[in-house]
Amino acid sequence: METKMTDKKVTAAIVTYNRLALLKESLAAVLNQTDYLSHVIVVNNKSDDGTKEYLATISDPRVLVYNSPENLGGAGGFNQAVRLFMEQLDDDYVWLMDDDTMVEPDALKYLVDFMDEHQHVGFVNSVVRWGARNGNPSWMNVPAPRVFTWQTALNYDNPGIEVVNSTFVSVMFSRAMVNKVGLPQKEYFIWGDDMEFTNRIADVDRGYTVVKSVAVHKSKENSMPGDIIREKDDSRLWRYRYEFRNRVLTARRISKREMRLVAWGALRYELPRVLLKRNIKFRWQKAGMIINGVFKGLAFNPEIEYVNGKPKEPIRSINALLRAYQLANPDERMTLDRELEIIDTYQLDDLRGKTAKADQFIADYKKDYQNK
Template sequence: MGKVSAVIVTYNRLPMLKEAIAALESVEPKLSHLIVVDNNSDNDTKEYLESLGDRIEYVRLSENVGGAGGFNAGIRYFYEQTDDDYVWVMDDDTIVHQDSLQPLLAFADENKNFSFLSSNVLFTDGKPSVRNVLRQYGTFNTTLNKKFTKPVLVENGTFVSVLFPRYIVGKIGLPITDFFIWIDDLEYTERALRVAPGYLVPASNVTHKMRSNTEDDITNDIPERVPRYFNMYRNRVYTMNKRNFYRRVRGEAKIKWDYMRLKTGKMPDKAERLKVMRDGIAAGKQFNPIIEFPDEKPEAN
């Protein structure tokens, strides 16, 4: 089995982060490196992470560049500062199980032609996490409507426990920092799929410790969170336009359905929500972010 770096991105969620780190430190087989990217959190997080010393690789950013920028920095660190074979990526509310990694590595040992491997993501009650639904490639089967028992090809993955081999990072580059939040994981895994197949490995289970097992939805989210939906629709339109015809049409239908629900529904600040959505869609049509590539690690003498 190859060597693994785990990358976890955090921002001001210290109690959750402590639990996530403890879970990663107990995983079998042991990690080669545990890389924690801190999006310029408050001092309590900084002091805690510094206190861990060489138990982790601490990457503290000078500003909050969102989850997308954090994953960009973490995967870059893996590629440039380690010689590990795989990078295992997750949010700070991902709680891995002691045996979450072993099935991913077992699959990787037997199947070299893959671009990413996703875990089966569960909510705290053991039910499927609705924010991390994966679709079996070329079907209508998803992790919400079907219990998979064997590895299956999927259309994309999320940054809640997904493993990439080193060669994929070198070939496709890094997550797009300009996304800031949302859809960065879908775009990145779909970019990887253009190189090799991606799989769900259902024997690898993790817990996504969200506040509630619900989707992000502009029609019913609290007013304080509405502005960030600009990123969702901008990034979704950009990603959707890179897909094949069938999946692009399906993505367009999803956006139209969201718009119709918003237009006909009753909710606070409806005009503001419609504006955020329209602005995001319009921006997505013009969005052309830079895809960065890591530097190659120098060969040892």
């Protein structure tokens, strides 16, 4: 089937810090896209390796440069990039990536085509390989599929796998979606902001990995995300101070139950292994980071920023919708097919008046939204 071109326009956004050689390669790959690219925002996180001077030489009118007066971290950089996209440009979609992301020439084309041809798509991302196009998957950029239901979109010529989150290594979403869910959480500083943000989107609409869209991640190592047990690089150790704190808030944004499971899991699984396994480097530092991070995370809850003001009514949440439906129909045996039908056809207010528990849940949900 021949793909039908649309008139959609896309802003790419790259956040960079002291990786000039990689930035040059990444920017060249983005500017070499075959379709849809309109602008490129480069957020320079106060690099001191000549990045600012190099960016000043770029004459391509599509490139907009923001030289931050301070290092905002990856999270702050992406927050700033999306804000600039919303406030200074009028393109339809924003496409985020790190400075060590090398996108294939048609990566953007497949993302936009999939978004345009399918309904209920909140974000799309690329398949991410490590080091080279034919390399292994980049393990830190493998998104979580929606359990069991991910195959529902594999019937098209341009297939996608449904996922519930994504890293900021070639992920795209719309201007309208930012108005719904707000900006990435800049207070994370580093690690986890991408998962929390795309979790937010996937609770409103579905996310997909578009299998024909490919990006190469030229990270230093092909490591697992947040693997403090096997971490041996002392230059990366400081990041785990943020990892565990941020992980707890990401879980809280899903549910209080999920937050308790994540916090307890870190203390019950990772902490004992750091303390008791043989040949663990930086053992006591790591143990302190896990404990401090988890307990800081329990109190860490910065507000979500909205460029055009927070919506007056809560945006439909898939998690809240399914919970309210269960309370409204406590005797119904739920199946995955039924869950998909509920997501496609129900709104939260459709479940009012069924049971007192459902009514109370809906009222509490809306009250909590207004108080945040």
